[in-house]
Amino acid sequence: MELISQVLVLEPTSQVLGKEPIVPFAILLVVILVIPIMFERLRLPGLVGLVFSGLVLGPSGWNLFQSDSPMINLLSEIGLIYLLFVAGLEVNLEKFRRQKSRAFGFASLTFSVPLVIGTLLGLILGYGWNTSILVGSLFASYTLLAYPIISRLGVVNNEAVTVTIGATLFTDIGAVLILAVCVAVAHAGTFSFAKLLTLLGWLTIYSVVIVTGFDWAGKEFFKRSGDDEGNKFLFVLLSVFLAAVGAQLMGVEKIVGAFLAGLAVNEAVGEGPVKEKVVFIGSVLFIPIFFVDLGLLINLPAFANNPDTLKLTLLMIVGLIATKLIAAFLTKLVYRYKWQEMLTIWSLSLPQVGTTLAGTLVGYRAGLLPLEVLHSIIVLMLVTSTLGPLMTSRIAVGLNSSPAEDPAPPVPEQNTPEADSAFTIVVPVYNPHTQQHLIEMAALLARQSQAKIIPLAIATAAAHMDAPQLEASLQRSEWLLSKATAQSRALGVAAEPVLRIDDAFAQGISRAAREQKANLIVMGWGKRTGLRARLFGNVIDGVLWASHCPVAVTRLVESPKKIQRILVPIENLTAPTLQPIQFAQMLAEANQSHITVLNVCDRRTSSSKIAWRRSHLSLLVSKLALANPPEIQIIAHENVAQAILQAARLYDLVVLPFIRNRTSPGGLAISDVTTQLARQLTCSIVMLGEPQRTQVNVITSHAVPSITSTV
Structure with a gap:
């Protein structure tokens, strides 16, 4: 030896x-x-x-x-x-x-x-x-x-x-x-x-x-x-x-x-x-x-x-x-x-x-x-x-940008079928540990918009409808729905639970949301990351690709009722997405919270240009006709993510708008600001994903591939 x-x-x-x-x-x-x-x-x-x-x-x-x-x-x-x-x-x-x-x-x-x-x-x-x-x-x-x-x-x-x-x-x-x-x-x-x-x-x-x-x-x-x-x-x-x-x-x-x-x-x-x-x-x-x-x-x-x-x-x-x-x-x-x-x-x-x-x-x-x-x-x-x-x-x-491609007003639009019915929020339930905060978030939003909540449970289909695995999944889904319904009623909000049998979670959620004419989907995600989530995707990825309405992906570290200060970073002022501001405003009115809309510009930006950006952003926000207009803050910094991280230390919630975009061949030259923020922010986060059909450009470069959904 x-x-x-x-x-x-x-x-x-x-x-x-x-x-x-x-x-x-x-x-x-x-x-x-x-x-x-x-x-x-x-x-x-x-x-x-x-x-x-x-x-x-x-x-x-x-x-x-x-x-x-x-x-x-x-x-x-x-x-x-x-x-x-x-x-x-x-x-x-x-x-x-x-x-x-x-x-x-x-x-x-x-x-x-x-x-x-x-x-x-x-x-x-x-x-x-x-x-x-x-x-x-x-x-x-x-x-x-x-x-x-x-x-x-x-x-x-x-x-x-x-x-x-x-x-x-x-x-x-x-x-x-x-x-x-x-x-x-x-x-x-x-x-x-x-x-x-x-x-x-x-x-x-x-x-x-x-x-x-x-x-x-x-x-x-x-x-x-x-x-x-x-x-x-x-x-x-x-x-x-x-x-x-x-x-x-x-x-x-x-x-x-x-x-x-x-x-x-x-x-x-x-x-x-x-x-x-x-x-x-x-x-x-x-x-x-x-x-x-x-x-x-x-x-x-x-x-x-x-x-x-x-x-x-x-x-x-x-x-x-x-x-x-x-x-x-x-x-x-x-x-x-x-x-x-x-x-x-x-x-x-x-x-x-x-x-x-x-x-x-x-x-x-x-x-x-x-x-x-x-x-x-x-x-x-x-x-x-x-x-x-x-x-x-x-x-x-x-x-x-070309005038013909300017983004439409935030959903729900007045001429859409969804606008003819009551505002509807679908809440997929799967993880009992995150379900309470999700229902609370949906209830706060529902009370402000006279909406109804639809707790949704997906039982994945088996080869035979009498399979024991499907029966066990149905029983667990019914238990989750009864729990969600009780939580909603305790919060004073109407709930109409839906149980669906489908091939997969993502497709089931997006299809049920369409059938229910949902105006918003509120989901949660876990803190687990890994190669499997990136390679095979996750529930959030699938819902974002297929959903017809906005999707609020949440990571709540405490009860939404305790949120008092909300930060909404808006990077692009040429064609900004104003829907996250509306989302934050609905939540703020429910909690009497304070909203700050943040824009990060280059450190070398002159004071006159900073003043123009502030007035321009104020004008954009004023188009929403909000009862309590948010505070406008402009920060000059060489790194967008670091500026947001520093500002977020004083806030309870950060609302990040994002949409999936194509990557360059090889994907080797992309910096994903949203992924970095999601990993490093310690406060609660809501990432508001817009439908794939909406041509709006936002803070991120592409989707967040490293989040494994626990809904």
Whole structure:
């Protein structure tokens, strides 16, 4: 035993890593978890940290990993496919259709100008036509890393922004197709127009079959699979890999098939829990490993000691920024946009991440792009992914939204069916420990709006209606409802309990709320977080996706009757959501509480602009015609979440408005303010989620995936 232990002690670490594949995988997981968080706190994109991690762990650093490792190669290859698939899945077809003519016009400019300049740059540097055209195509596309920023600022519906979003469909398709043709020509060895026309013909047929066939198959499968999200998820994964295999059989790069598969299932998947899971799997595992693998390919000594590489990198950065600016300026002239809109278009089209990096890696592996071009494109990605969102956050502030897209008055509206009947509050009951506070919250709101409370219990269906499990669930649900009814009557509020048998909690809650013509759903959540909740979703996620009315997700640390000071943070003044203020006002009138509406602006905001924001917010609040107008407070701070956390120390309740938004491909550049607040606030919280149909931009960047509902 002593001899064995001595041998194990003396065995080099590198040999242990080589013999145990689980060790490098564990290191990768640590890197993916820790590094992006550290870089985002430095206000740098998380993907920059992942590439830097690959550089440190690879041959140019500690030499723990090799780029030719079978495990890393496999995971990186899946990440590459996933990256292009998500790029196709995230194309906003609705915004494209809304402004398709102008989107095509801008796409033509922002694609052709960089393509021509990039091709000329390649020819000047001595590359062949095939390589030069590929370099030009890498400049042509762009990634909407700043989407969460423009969503938070409330300018998504501005025409110039919508055009920029819609144009990604054309630029991504163009870049992917040029990549496919260049690689196929390189593999063919000899070039002829006959071969090129044959390739384009087969590529066109393949694209039509994938886009139309998978779209039809996806819609039919989703229609027949009901609410089984697991089968839908597997169908989407099967689609992307079948398309990738089909592309390889045709001699086309597999990422072309992956991108087309994303476009094909785009409408079938829609905005919902299935898409959330699909994007989540890639963004937390495979796509980050792809970026780490890119870092492994960087040869730092060769990059630093080669003046030509440094010159090439500088030329590429300057060339890209200049060509995107020219394209944005020409778009301004053609469509008569304002200077601020032109600069916003420019900043949105700068980041080169998804399609650009995928095409670069494929071109490098195919022998089309030399190592110095790979180095230059990676540096270009790091610069533009940092510069683009930073510029957008500064330029897009105050950009006007289209008048047609202004948000409607808070629910309930006077012309809706719900307004014709009594105000109704549905309270799902499941956890007896949180039920008392939930009923108290609903009772306070009900008394102020002459509403009725509907305690709702869901008994999950079994295969047979006489199954003992269903009988036990029904008995427990009846007990919870009788308890909720007694609590409501004790509080002096009418209650009409509803027991429903359904396949799942989330669908049962949203369907029952619709049937009861509910105006509000009041739910609770627990403090548990974990990977399972993020991966498979939870009841809150499902209700938020499907609900027709607002959903108040509550975490109450004490009885709602004791709430005396309420804080309502409103970040976006361009298109603010006023419903949380109304919600807080109803609760305040019941308790005679005090409300403060808080807006956080940049620390460098001048005193005159702060005064304008205060008067503007007061004007917006005055439109609600409240009996006791809330106090307006403006704080200048460099960190929104920290400012709210500091202010919340003096309050009993914080009302956070939020709505689900799409994420950028890979989800690596998103900062979720609401998640941070939910984790760190010690007082009671109500997060008021609005229906998916409401186009209102609020404080958060996307949904809160780490909350496990205990209703």
